Amino acid sequence: MSSGSRIPDLPGTDDSLDEFIGNYYEHLAGEDADGYPRSSLRERAERHRGVGSVRPDGQATVAVFDQGDASVVLIVTDDMPFLVDSVTAELVRQNAAIRLVVHPTFLVSRDRESGELQAVHRVPATAGVSSGDTAALPNLSALLGRQDETTRIESWIAVEIGRLADDSQRSALVDGLSKVLEDVRLAVTDWPAMRAKVHEVSRSLEDAAGGGQIPDLQQARELLSWLDNGNFTFLGYREYDLINEDGEDVLRVSEDQGLGLLRRASGAGRVQHLTAAGRAKAREKRALVITKANSRSTVHRAAYLDYIGIKRFDAQGNVNGERRFIGLFSTGAYTGSVRNVPIVRDKVREVIQRAGFPADSHSGKDLLSILETYPRDELFQIDVDALLDTARSILRLQERRRTRLFLRPDVYGRFMSALVFLPRDRYNTSVRLRIQDELRSTFEAESIDFEARLTESALARIFFRIRLPRGAEIGEPDAAALEERLVQAARSWSEGIGEVLRSKFSRGDANRLSALWAEAFPADYRVSYEVEDALEDIARFEARAAEPATAPELFVYVPEATRRSGGEDARLKLYLLQPRSLTQILPTLHNLGLEVLDERPFEISRGDGDTFHLYDLGLKYPAGMDPVKTGSLLAEAFGAATSGASESDYFDRLILEQGLSWRQVVVLRSYAKYMRQLGNTNSYGFVAGTLRRNPDVARALVRLFEARFDPDLPEDRRAAAEETARDALEAGLEQVPTLDADRVLRTVANLINATLRTNFYQDKPYVSFKLNTAVIEGAPIRAPSMRFGSTPRGWKVYICGSARSRAAVCAGPTGARTSAPKSSAW
Numbered sequence: 001m002s003s004g005s006r007i008p009d010l011p012g013t014d015d016s017l018d019e020f021i022g023n024y025y026e027h028l029a030g031e032d033a034d035g036y037p038r039s040s041l042r043e044r045a046e047r048h049r050g051v052g053s054v055r056p057d058g059q060a061t062v063a064v065f066d067q068g069d070a071s072v073v074l075i076v077t078d079d080m081p082f083l084v085d086s087v088t089a090e091l092v093r094q095n096a097a098i099r100l101v102v103h104p105t106f107l108v109s110r111d112r113e114s115g116e117l118q119a120v121h122r123v124p125a126t127a128g129v130s131s132g133d134t135a136a137l138p139n140l141s142a143l144l145g146r147q148d149e150t151t152r153i154e155s156w157i158a159v160e161i162g163r164l165a166d167d168s169q170r171s172a173l174v175d176g177l178s179k180v181l182e183d184v185r186l187a188v189t190d191w192p193a194m195r196a197k198v199h200e201v202s203r204s205l206e207d208a209a210g211g212g213q214i215p216d217l218q219q220a221r222e223l224l225s226w227l228d229n230g231n232f233t234f235l236g237y238r239e240y241d242l243i244n245e246d247g248e249d250v251l252r253v254s255e256d257q258g259l260g261l262l263r264r265a266s267g268a269g270r271v272q273h274l275t276a277a278g279r280a281k282a283r284e285k286r287a288l289v290i291t292k293a294n295s296r297s298t299v300h301r302a303a304y305l306d307y308i309g310i311k312r313f314d315a316q317g318n319v320n321g322e323r324r325f326i327g328l329f330s331t332g333a334y335t336g337s338v339r340n341v342p343i344v345r346d347k348v349r350e351v352i353q354r355a356g357f358p359a360d361s362h363s364g365k366d367l368l369s370i371l372e373t374y375p376r377d378e379l380f381q382i383d384v385d386a387l388l389d390t391a392r393s394i395l396r397l398q399e400r401r402r403t404r405l406f407l408r409p410d411v412y413g414r415f416m417s418a419l420v421f422l423p424r425d426r427y428n429t430s431v432r433l434r435i436q437d438e439l440r441s442t443f444e445a446e447s448i449d450f451e452a453r454l455t456e457s458a459l460a461r462i463f464f465r466i467r468l469p470r471g472a473e474i475g476e477p478d479a480a481a482l483e484e485r486l487v488q489a490a491r492s493w494s495e496g497i498g499e500v501l502r503s504k505f506s507r508g509d510a511n512r513l514s515a516l517w518a519e520a521f522p523a524d525y526r527v528s529y530e531v532e533d534a535l536e537d538i539a540r541f542e543a544r545a546a547e548p549a550t551a552p553e554l555f556v557y558v559p560e561a562t563r564r565s566g567g568e569d570a571r572l573k574l575y576l577l578q579p580r581s582l583t584q585i586l587p588t589l590h591n592l593g594l595e596v597l598d599e600r601p602f603e604i605s606r607g608d609g610d611t612f613h614l615y616d617l618g619l620k621y622p623a624g625m626d627p628v629k630t631g632s633l634l635a636e637a638f639g640a641a642t643s644g645a646s647e648s649d650y651f652d653r654l655i656l657e658q659g660l661s662w663r664q665v666v667v668l669r670s671y672a673k674y675m676r677q678l679g680n681t682n683s684y685g686f687v688a689g690t691l692r693r694n695p696d697v698a699r700a701l702v703r704l705f706e707a708r709f710d711p712d713l714p715e716d717r718r719a720a721a722e723e724t725a726r727d728a729l730e731a732g733l734e735q736v737p738t739l740d741a742d743r744v745l746r747t748v749a750n751l752i753n754a755t756l757r758t759n760f761y762q763d764k765p766y767v768s769f770k771l772n773t774a775v776i777e778g779a780p781i782r783a784p785s786m787r788f789g790s791t792p793r794g795w796k797v798y799i800c801g802s803a804r805s806r807a808a809v810c811a812g813p814t815g816a817r818t819s820a821p822k823s824s825a826w
Contacts, residue, residue, distance in 0.1 A: 023122040052076035060181035075157040100160040190259040194234040210317025220287040222342040235327040236262035275413035405483040418464040427460040434489035494518040496531035556631035570627030595620040637662040697732035
């Protein structure tokens, strides 16, 4: 049979179930349906029907189940306005990635007592009903339930999201959605009562004592009528008494129960303390307060709630309380002309009159355009004097390419509004984020919302609403200094490079460097880094270009976000003259004990045609390791390995873990290789691992070697240094837990003691040792002495005082024999 669905009928034997599934997916787009197996779609519909099998009257049912790589949220509730918007807003708030929304509505009959599902029917598109209005269904009277049943329209919402990680996420999502659905129910249920309050409050203003002394009384009544005419979504109402408690004006929740979202707000008698700005306005003889509430809406859209406060007056005409409406201005309130909006039209008229421009003049038309496009929330809240000053300043901007800032504090000190103009061609996400960071740090903001406006004008406009810290008293900000910082944040890249260079170098050098580097960095670099970062990179590349034969320069830094969070990970910058792939870089870093998390490669083309390569790598460090303190060790070790001055193997773990230099590790590596020549049964890797697991012994071995052979150590201190090293070595060996490890470490100590001399301190490309084999325990050859040489390409041994003194017993990395080092190496 045909169900009218956009997808073919799903197989099954239960005709009623098939009909339900067809109706369930009636409005699913064909391209969406094609992306899923029919079995998956059928399972979702069946599970949703199971979730809706029992639902108590007046309650929403929420469930989540997993399917493949997705989680599917299933909701069954009475059909009401704002459901889908509110649900998706909550999912976004909880960082759930929405993939698909299915939202059928059904005419549902349930048992009046148990809420058990009795029948579910498709609502014809021709019925023209919504929000549970079954009274508008005369043609469907045959489908209505029996006396013991209730029949109403229900919304069945299914939202596919990315798979939730665990039960705690699932529980948080269900709890959040349940609260949101209850908020929607409260707002919708109390909607008629809140509208009735609008009329009641308006009548009370008409009868207010001393009304002639309240300048905005008539404006308040006009505004209430306009709000009630579809221009405001009423979401909550509550009354408050203004009292003086311990010498402080405070608002006390009145005895009358609130409506909508404020029905379950603070209980009667609870006191709300005001900020200094709020206390100053509390007893002012004005009827109207328009601002933003300090919380976001859970219904319709996740914006800060609009707050409409109507003051209450006693018999003497003094303020003694407030009637508060919260909600959201409708779309029409933002798109209609400012000349049709109460309160706003009066402000606009006064601003135009005081500005002194004829209405049909060029400046008059420009001023009206500025006011028409001014952020509408601001027009409701700003006073005429501030609006006039700001509008005049914007008018003076004309099409000039400059950055300007206009600030306005909220009447209750909870928000700061910032209106920023900047050249349109400079506006991008990176610039906006830099401006946002400046505002956040200046005002210690809890959150920042923004709205960008780009037209054919040469200037872009960004409006920021800054949530100030709760309970904090914000002093008068230095707007001029903040604007100057925003100018720096919004400057073009080439301008920024030029400015920074001129601040660091003479005019001649600055001009030369600017010509080379102003346009050298690619767009993706400019998004990720500041101009000041580029200056540091320029200096390093200039040094590389001046000495191209040096090893690649390396710089370790910890991003500010990581530093604030106390993380141990860092980033690594490589400055190269030739490109390298990640596979060429990874092994060296891995041997140093680091994990590469990500890579940002940049090709930088200087103005003279020279090309450089910058690699910014994210690194994961072992727990407890300080990236900054070990930065120089890492730079030297990486440079030695990539230039061929040193090998890169498991021994490199000793560098960062134990604070040894790559040259000190060469000593330990060389003796480990010689142990292989002696026939030591322990592997090369086992020797390295043993040294890693016994850091005190490893450092003592290095100190012993240095005490014996460092030529810069004064002779009168050599014996004491050697004795100290031996004491530390013996103390460390006492702590070695296994016999094999103890044997390996004592063998290395034995080889150091058997060494007669070395070229280690001559800075040659290889290291040589002359050994007294007579004192080497387990040495297979008892010649008077033996020479051992180690290079990054292999190692070599030859025996002194024998017929083989010019022949090597030697194996390189591939096992091939190579010639022995000449005796001139010593």
